[in-house]
Amino acid sequence: MSDDLFLKIISREIPADIVFENDDVLAFRDVNPQAPLHVLIIPKIHIRTINDMQQQDAELFGKLFFAAREIALEQGIAKDGYRVVMNCNAAAGQTVFHVHLHLLGGRKFDWPPG
């Protein structure tokens, strides 16, 4: 847990461009954006990957999606559309082991993803 970069953003040890916060969730701009809007939405507790999610975390994961909805509306991308992605472990490209929902918007996205 001590190597959890995103806990350091929650505690303000590492600065971030925060766009949304409530009791359970923090959201901030990705340092290496892949779209005009690229926000990471994280729970304020340490959960490494989706594989580590417990039954009692289900509501918290729902709150990540509800935050995505709020941010998309607030940032003006809700009507055109946006993508939310959560990578799990190496094959999916997860590099930070504190679960996070990517919210990407402001451009057209291809499917299937690379």
Ligand code: 5GP
């Ligand atoms: P993953 O590849 O784990 O799904 O996504 C991790 C994301 O975290 C990447 O998009 C990466 O750019 C972002 N990231 C890594 N370190 C930092 C940081 O210190 N600050 C911010 N704002 N984003 C970070």
